[in-house]
Amino acid sequence: MFNFSIKDKGIISHTFLAHHIADFKNACSFIANLPYKRNTNKEDLTTVFTENGGTCSTKHAVLQKLCMENGYEAVKLVLGIFKMDGVYAPPITPVLQAYGLTYIPEAHNYLLIEADYFDFTEPGAHYSDFKDKLVQEELIDYTQITTYKVQQHKRFLAAWLQTEQLTYSLDELWQIREKCIAALQA
Numbered sequence: 001m002f003n004f005s006i007k008d009k010g011i012i013s014h015t016f017l018a019h020h021i022a023d024f025k026n027a028c029s030f031i032a033n034l035p036y037k038r039n040t041n042k043e044d045l046t047t048v049f050t051e052n053g054g055t056c057s058t059k060h061a062v063l064q065k066l067c068m069e070n071g072y073e074a075v076k077l078v079l080g081i082f083k084m085d086g087v088y089a090p091p092i093t094p095v096l097q098a099y100g101l102t103y104i105p106e107a108h109n110y111l112l113i114e115a116d117y118f119d120f121t122e123p124g125a126h127y128s129d130f131k132d133k134l135v136q137e138e139l140i141d142y143t144q145i146t147t148y149k150v151q152q153h154k155r156f157l158a159a160w161l162q163t164e165q166l167t168y169s170l171d172e173l174w175q176i177r178e179k180c181i182a183a184l185q186a
Contacts, residue, residue, distance in 0.1 A: 001025055002075070002113045010069035012062055015049050027066055031059045032120040037185055042146050056121040057149060060109040061142035063120060068142075076112040079140045079149055081105050081156050082133040084180065092180040099168075099176050105135065105160050106177070107153040109145060 003025040006013050021027050035053035045062045048054040054062070060077055067075035084106035086093035096102065110119040110127060117127035136156060140148065157177075158170050168176070 004070060004072060007070055012045060012065045013069045015046055016066060028063060028120050031063060032123050036122055056109045057145040059120055060111055061145045063111060064142045076139050077142055078110050078112050079138050080108050080134050081136040082108055082130045088130055089184055091183040091186060095179045095183055104177055104180055105156055107149055
């Protein structure tokens with residue numbers, strides 16, 4: 001896998017070095033092994049360290065920012081929307097069943113490194129786990145994991161509601177999605 005030695009060239013690099021993590025490969029392992037949980041402030045990427053955890057968004061944004069601080073601009077952050085179902089995420093099955101859904105479109109972040117995709121959301125996560133369920137992908141910057149990501153996700157959900165002719169409003173569907181995320185964190 002792609003690797004480099006971390007130089008003390010920014011807040012994220014400094015924080016990894018303070019945790020005695022000296023290269024990108026070990027940074028990826030550290031991030032993957034952090035618990036999955038929402039951060040109190042997604043704009044401040046250091047919360048991944050201070051809160052000892054993160055989501056796909058904050059974890060991968062930290063890794064992209066680390067690469068940028070160290071001059072590796074070719075490492076890209078990807079925003080994908082995929083069909084999240086009970087096969088991919090068994091804890092959400094009861095939520096989906098309660099609302100008569102077989103899946104819900106979910107926005108997910110991961111990295112593109114030298115033509116290969118990597119998911120460091122949790123240990124053992126792989127791009128192949130959701131690759132066949134992807135319906136949309138775009139490259140974004142680590143600064144776009146907040147407002148932009150939510151806007152893109154909601155745009156997709158609104159179109160999906162019309163295409164599937166579902167009776168839920170966008171707000172209701174977003175609340176169903178929130179219940180799915182809560183089930184993943186339980």
